[in-house]
Amino acid sequence: MIGAILRAQWLSMRSFSMGSKRSGMVVSAIVGAFFYGFWLLGAWGLEEIFASAEDSVWLAVWLPVALLAVMLYWQIAPVVSASLGASLDLKKLLVYPIPHEKLFQVEVLLRLTACVEMLIIVGGIATGVMRNSEVGGGIVAVPRILVVTLLFIILNLLIAAGLRNLMERMLLKRSLREVMVVLLILVSVLPQLLIASKVNPDAVTHYLPAAVYWPWGAAGHLMLGIEWLAATVVLLASIALAYAFSRWQFAISLRFDPASANRRVLALDESQDRLSLLDRACRVPAFLFADPLAAIVEKELRSLLRTPRFRLVFGMSCLFGLLIWTPRVLSGSGGKATSDHFLTMVCVYGLVMLGQVMYMNAFGFDRSAAQAWFSLPVSFTRVIVGKNVAAAWFVITEMLVVVAIALVLPIRKSPVLVAEAVVVTLVSGVYLIAFGNLSSVYFPRALSPEKVTQGGGSRSLNVILVFCFPIALLPVGLAYWARYVFSSDVVFFALLAVAALLGAVLYWIALGSSVEAALVRRERILNELAKSDGPVSIG
Amino acid sequence: MSPAIEVHDLRKVYEGRAAVDDLSLTVPRGSFFGFLGPNGAGKSTTIRMLTGLIPADSGTIDLLGFRLPEQDMEIKKRIGLVPDESLLFDRLTGLEFLEFVGRMYALERTQARRRAQELLELFELGDERRKLIAGYSKGMRKRVAMAASLIHRPELFLMDEPFEGVDAVGARLMKDILLDQVRHGATIFLTSHVLEVVERLCDHVAIINKGKIVREGSMAEMRSGTETLEEVFVREVGAERAFERLEWL
Numbered sequence: 001m002i003g004a005i006l007r008a009q010w011l012s013m014r015s016f017s018m019g020s021k022r023s024g025m026v027v028s029a030i031v032g033a034f035f036y037g038f039w040l041l042g043a044w045g046l047e048e049i050f051a052s053a054e055d056s057v058w059l060a061v062w063l064p065v066a067l068l069a070v071m072l073y074w075q076i077a078p079v080v081s082a083s084l085g086a087s088l089d090l091k092k093l094l095v096y097p098i099p100h101e102k103l104f105q106v107e108v109l110l111r112l113t114a115c116v117e118m119l120i121i122v123g124g125i126a127t128g129v130m131r132n133s134e135v136g137g138g139i140v141a142v143p144r145i146l147v148v149t150l151l152f153i154i155l156n157l158l159i160a161a162g163l164r165n166l167m168e169r170m171l172l173k174r175s176l177r178e179v180m181v182v183l184l185i186l187v188s189v190l191p192q193l194l195i196a197s198k199v200n201p202d203a204v205t206h207y208l209p210a211a212v213y214w215p216w217g218a219a220g221h222l223m224l225g226i227e228w229l230a231a232t233v234v235l236l237a238s239i240a241l242a243y244a245f246s247r248w249q250f251a252i253s254l255r256f257d258p259a260s261a262n263r264r265v266l267a268l269d270e271s272q273d274r275l276s277l278l279d280r281a282c283r284v285p286a287f288l289f290a291d292p293l294a295a296i297v298e299k300e301l302r303s304l305l306r307t308p309r310f311r312l313v314f315g316m317s318c319l320f321g322l323l324i325w326t327p328r329v330l331s332g333s334g335g336k337a338t339s340d341h342f343l344t345m346v347c348v349y350g351l352v353m354l355g356q357v358m359y360m361n362a363f364g365f366d367r368s369a370a371q372a373w374f375s376l377p378v379s380f381t382r383v384i385v386g387k388n389v390a391a392a393w394f395v396i397t398e399m400l401v402v403v404a405i406a407l408v409l410p411i412r413k414s415p416v417l418v419a420e421a422v423v424v425t426l427v428s429g430v431y432l433i434a435f436g437n438l439s440s441v442y443f444p445r446a447l448s449p450e451k452v453t454q455g456g457g458s459r460s461l462n463v464i465l466v467f468c469f470p471i472a473l474l475p476v477g478l479a480y481w482a483r484y485v486f487s488s489d490v491v492f493f494a495l496l497a498v499a500a501l502l503g504a505v506l507y508w509i510a511l512g513s514s515v516e517a518a519l520v521r522r523e524r525i526l527n528e529l530a531k532s533d534g535p536v537s538i539g
Numbered sequence: 540m541s542p543a544i545e546v547h548d549l550r551k552v553y554e555g556r557a558a559v560d561d562l563s564l565t566v567p568r569g570s571f572f573g574f575l576g577p578n579g580a581g582k583s584t585t586i587r588m589l590t591g592l593i594p595a596d597s598g599t600i601d602l603l604g605f606r607l608p609e610q611d612m613e614i615k616k617r618i619g620l621v622p623d624e625s626l627l628f629d630r631l632t633g634l635e636f637l638e639f640v641g642r643m644y645a646l647e648r649t650q651a652r653r654r655a656q657e658l659l660e661l662f663e664l665g666d667e668r669r670k671l672i673a674g675y676s677k678g679m680r681k682r683v684a685m686a687a688s689l690i691h692r693p694e695l696f697l698m699d700e701p702f703e704g705v706d707a708v709g710a711r712l713m714k715d716i717l718l719d720q721v722r723h724g725a726t727i728f729l730t731s732h733v734l735e736v737v738e739r740l741c742d743h744v745a746i747i748n749k750g751k752i753v754r755e756g757s758m759a760e761m762r763s764g765t766e767t768l769e770e771v772f773v774r775e776v777g778a779e780r781a782f783e784r785l786e787w788l
Contacts, residue, residue: 295642299628302631303629365630366628369627375626377616378643522594523592
């Protein structure tokens, strides 16, 4: 039965990948090699550290802490990166007489897909501990360490499965979604906040949760062969609790009706006041442009503002950069460069974040309705320009929010710094949107508006983005380089003006190319946008 | 006057298999044309080629005297489309979507809004006009799609299974509207699996099977003698009682 589910998924994925070009797969493999190479390097470093550690007290503190870090990353990173990995699409499977326990087992196993890199890291840590001659038992300790490592992985898989089910449901609730994401972001920047608040490192070390009564502490102690009785009890009890939690969440998800939750969200949109407020905001383009452009921009603004996935990313684009860099600026740990370019960095960071749900995959949320753009009597150039204008509207709004927040923060600010942030973001935006127009027609991918945990683009698009962002930001980088060399703001802004002109030319060329490509590739674009997942939905 | 639809030697191949194989077809203006065929026969592919959503590998398509794809904008202005897959933007309300479509067809905003409101009332969706389309049922979505196809008073309607998922009352309303449009000179080209509907509405019929037209003519020619359209259809597409071969069923 499990085999049948996985086979159905494999067949679905095979039909997806058949459309992708071999060149894209090669680039994808290269980027994958870099990504996993990075984690392998980290695992090797940790292996060396734990293999050569001689102080047993140090090991008893830092091994649990390393396992805690693994656990935090495993549980939080998929949520913060809005990519929870693969999971069962229960709606498609519940109609079959499959025992729920089997579905639960598959769901837990699929959690392996969310954090492969942590398996590598855990492997590195475990190997390091095995190699350490200070750890009692020598070769005899190897089976024990392997078993503990396996139990630690099972613990994480169970917690991750439970959390995923919980998150998926909670993220459907409009009021909770944004709050939860902000909380998760705060957790992820906690170390920086601690640094910014200049907490004594010794004090932090003293309060590190490395004791045996923590699950990661128990796993660490068992690996080291100390306090084994208490550690075994704690670890097994933790796994039992994690299983109960995960099973409980899975049972709730089985009964959960997303359509009903959606209906509540949609019902909120029926509120007269909310609509009229939205109407006012969305009607602004009608004063600036004529139809059909005004109608397209208006449609885009309305649709995106009502798309949970977009709203979430937009909120993150306004806050995430501030949360990351404000502590560094306040503490002075980021240096003068961070302080001087704080606003610019935050604004550009927000611009980049918006890419995958907006300009880099402009037809993603339209899904099969994108065929309207090919059947309505409007030129495709206008369609793309309309989408770009809407994107610019959101980028400008994001900048205004960031600047407004930054103005009340106790950081260095001046009209020149604000102007720099605005100009740099807009110039970078022109380049990114130009690339985005091409990627939208070459690498389209249907995005679920409700599924806030779905990744933004296809694998090929993600690969392209890795190369695209540095190239797009290169002209602005050159302007900064010139300012550094010539120590002149005039040179800097003059080069930014040149970059803007070049960007406009690039935009124009890219627009023409994307329109041409869209018309030639329309069948493939529509097929891509109409695709749905197999029994396992890919996060 | 040129025919509403004139197609010559239309061909579309997918992975070496012809979905539409040298199809030629003429649909006179003012006719109610039923395009029938079993699943996978090539109906939707044909209609998607007629709407310009997918390019033909070879052959010519003329709609209302204009050639595709060269004069696609002239054609798009004059046709109303109800495709099999939804072309509705889920995050707009029914009213906003219809107004948007009207503005795409160069109607003034106020005119588009007025027509949108009237169409929603006509299709009994007035109470749902503030609800996002994402929350509509399948039948309601079909009604909105139908309303959208009417907003600019097209000369030619291309419809792929327009009554699918629509309740009896809604289907009756849609049929009445379509018949009225034909009386006013519009041409309707529709696919449907419900042969009774086609038999009652259409004056011309073509049956496609494995990408080829196997039978074409007026409804009267089709039903020569006492044969129903269903009997003609089953005979032409070669359906058989295959389930009888499965002993366990």
